[in-house]
Amino acid sequence: MIMEPLIRIDGVSKRFDGQPIPAIDGLSTCFSAGRINGLVGPDGAGKTTLIRLMAGLLAPSSGSIRIAGLDPVTQAGELRRIVAYMPQRFGLYEDLTVLENLTLYADIREVVGIERKRRFEQLLSFTDLARFTDRLAGKLSGGMKQKLGLACALVSVPKLLLLDEPSVGVDPISRRELWRMASELVDDGIAVVWSTAYLDEAERCETVLLLNEGKSLHDGPPQELTAELAGRSLLVGGLGHQRRAVLDHALAQPSIIDGIVQGDSLRLVLAPNCKAPTASELQAPPHATIIATEPRFEDAFVARLGSRHHLTSPYASRPQLASSDDVTVRAEGLTKRFGSFTAAKDISFAIKGGEIFGLLGPNGAGKSTSFKMLCGLLKPSAGKASVGGFDLGRAASQARAHIGYMAQKFSLYADLSVRQNLDFFGGIYGLGKRTKDVSERMIEAFALAPYLDHNAGALPLGFKQRLALACATLHDPAVLFLDEPTSGVDPLTRREFWGHINAMVGRGVTVVVTTHFMDEAEYCDRIGLIYRGRMITEGSPDALKAGAANPEHPSPTLEDAFIALVEREDQREAAS
C-alpha cells in the first residue's frame, strides 16, 4: 500500500548560535501515517532537534517542513491541534495527581463533556493507570510516568505523535507496553515518530531514519540496512570464562569491526570481504564454535557508523589484583524498610573478585535500594553488607577506600572543568603526586584532551559518562559500583565503556552494575533479578535464558527471559 506521506521535510538545516556544525544539515525525508517511523543515531546526531522542528518548537534555518500541509512555524496554532509531542522528560506536573494532569491537558486541548469521559476511560485502561488516578505524578515509577506522559499527549486524537527517546531509564516490561500502545495508535492511522537509543526497537520499526551529524545515513526499512551485513555476523560459543580475553584479541584484528559479549558467547561483525577467523586466530580454546548468525540492526548500525578505533584500555596495564577468586562483595539478608513498606527483603549473594554481577529488575522493584545498601549509601534495616572483607556497617570508611562508585545521575562538579574535576577526585582519594600521572593516562584513554578546559556540565553526554568513569576509578578501586552507567548513551559509547570495564575485570576488579539495557546485562557473569523487593532468581545470563525457554520460545532473548521470569513470579504470587 502506498501512502501519501504526512510529513515532508525538504532540505532542512538547523544551526544554533555558537555551534560550528549544524545540528541538522540539509535533511530531506518523509514520514508516513499508519506506521512507527524510527529515528536513531548516536548522541548529538540531531534526533531531538529534528523532533522539535516538527513540533514547531524550533524554526529551521533553511528548508521547509510540511505536516499535513501545514508549516510548523507560520501555522503553529493549527499544527499544535493535530500534533502530540512527548518530550524526553514527559512534561508532567509532579505536584499534580494523575487525574489532575490529564484534566489539565484535556482542558488545554478543550476535550470536554462526554467525549472527555470516554477518552479518559480509554486512556486509563490503555495505560493501566486507572488504579493510580489519585497518586501524585512525582510519586510514580519511571515507567508509569512515561505512560502518563503518553496519555497526556493523547487526550485529543492527534494525526502525528512525536516521541523523544520515550524508553530511556525504563524497564523492559514498560518498554514493551509502550511499544504495544504505539502500535495500537498506528493501527488507527496515526503517524508515530519514535526516537530511540534502543536498536532492537528500531529494528521493529517499519522504516528507520538513521541520523549522524545531522545527515541521513539510511532512510528506509531497517532490514535493508541489516541485509548489507549478510554473512558478516558471527557467534563464537563455548568460551566460558575466557570470553573477555578472546573479545580483546578479536577486536585487535583488522578483520573484525565490532564485538560484544552475549552471555557465554561473543557476537562479532566482520569487515566487508573478510573471512571468518579461526579459533586459533582468536586465541580461543580449540573446542570453541564459530558459526554465522543472523545480523541484527545493531550490527549494521555500528558497521555503518564505523566503530571507534580500538584503544588499549589504561586499566589493562595496571597490575593484577592479588585477591581474585576470594569473595569481595557479600550481602547477607539485606533488608530495608521505609515505614511499613519493605523496599528490599532478605537479599543475599556473594561476588568473587574479577566477576561482573548485574542487578536487574523492573522500575521500583528495589534494585536501587539494594545497590545503595551494598555501597554503603543506605543503612540496612537488617542484614549486613561487606566489601573487601570490611563490614559496611562498622568499618564503612575502610570499605569505601576499596570502592569506586559511578552514580546514575551525573554527579561531578558541573561548574568545574574536566581537568579540575580530575584533580579534585585525585585529591580526595589521596593520590597526591600521582594524580597528574594517573589523570594524564585517563585523559588519553578517554580522549578527553579537547575538552580539558570545558566545564563538565557542558560536555556531550557520552563524554560526561567517560569523565564520570575516569573519576570513579582514579584510585584504582578493587570493587566498582555502576548504577545504570550507560543510560541514554549511544551503542558506540556503550561498547567503549564496556571495553574499559572488561579490562578492569580482567585484572581482578569486581564490578556490580544495575541496568535496563539487556545487551549490557549480557556482559555479566551473573545476574540477580530483583522483583518486589526480593531476589527472585540468580544465575548467568545463559542460565536465565535457558530457564525461561519453553516449546513456544526455544531460544528466548535475555529480555524475553526477564519478562517471563517476572510474569512467572506474578502467577506464583497470585496462586498462593
Added chain:
Amino acid sequence: MRLRPLFALIRKESLQILRDPSSLLIAVVLPLILLFLFGYGVSFDLRDSPVCVVVEQSSQPAESLAASFQASPFFKAHREATTAHCKDQLVSGSINGMVVIPADFAARLNGGDPAPVQILVDGSDPNTAGLMQNYLSGTVLVWQTIIADMQGLSSQGRIAVTSRVWYNPAKQSRLFLLPGLVAVIMTLIGTMLTSLVVSREWERGTMEAMMATPLSVPQLLLGKLIPYYLLGMAAMAATTVIAIWLFGVPLRGSIWALAVVTSIFLLTTLGQGLLISTLAKNQFVATQAALFSAFLPAFLLSGLVYEIASMPPPIQWFTRIVSARYYVPSLQTLFLADDEPGVLIPHCLSMLAIAAVMFAIVIRKTPRRLDD
C-alpha cells in the same frame, strides 16, 4: 480568547502553590517573619536608651534637671558623681550618651549663663547619635522652660513654639514601617515567587510541553499572572489585618483605594517577575536576579528604611525606576492620612508607566519557540 484553557492553567497553578512547600514558604512564612520582625523587633524610636547623668555637685536646680532625665521615657538614666567612670562606659558602648551637670551649675544659672550643661554622645552610629543629641538637648530645653515659668519669669521676648506631630502623634516607627512592609511582601510574591515558578517550569521541561500545545502566549502569561495576582492581594489583605489588629496601625484611607493602588503595584512586580524568568531559565539565577533587582531595592531604595531625599543624587535618580518608591509613600499616606488624590494619583501614574514598559518587554521577549 478561549477561557477553558486559561482556567485550567489557573487551577493548576493554584494546586501547585498549595502543594509546593517552597511557594508557601515565600508567600506565607517569609511575610509573617518580616511582619513580626518589624512589628516587634525593628524600631527607629528612642526608648529607654541608656545614658549617664553626672551631677558633680548637688544643688536644687541640678537635682531637678537630673530628675527630669530620670523621669523621661526616652532614657534609662543613672547618676554618677564624676565623669571618669562614665567615660569608660561610653567607650565600651554600654551607654549611648552622657550629660554633665558641672559643680558650678546653680551659680552659672543664676548668673544668667544659658545652660552650662555638657552633652556627650557616642557618634559611632550617626543615626543614633543625632537622635540622642536632639533628645538630650530637648530635655534640657523643656526643663528650662518649665523652670522659667515656675519662677514667674515672663516669656516675654521669647517665642513660644508649640509643635504637634500629625498622623503619628506618638512618633512610633512601626506605624510607618508596617504599611511600607506590604511593599516588600508584594515584591516577594510578585517578583521572587513568579520568576521562581516560571523558571522551574523551564527546568523541569513542562514549559516545553506547554509550548507544544495549542496554548497561546497571552494564555500562558495570564495563566501565571492571575493566580499570583490573587495570591498577592490575599497576602496584602492578611498583612493589613495583622497590622491593624495586632500592631494597632490605623487605616485612615479606604480599602478600595488600597486595593487599587496595590493592584497597580502588583502589576509592576509581576511584570518584573515574568521578565526575569524569560531571561533566566533556571531557578538559582532567577532567585538571585529577583533578590537584587526587586527585593533589596524595595527595602533600601523605596524610602522605607532610608530617606530618599538624603541619598546621593545619582541614587535618587535611580529610585525613580524602582516602583516600590511610589508604593511605599502611597501606603503610608493611605494608612496614616487619608485617600489623598494629590499624592496617590501621581504615584499610580508612575507605577503604571513602569508596568507598561515591563509588559511591553515581556510580550516581546516571551519565546514562542525554544530558539527564540
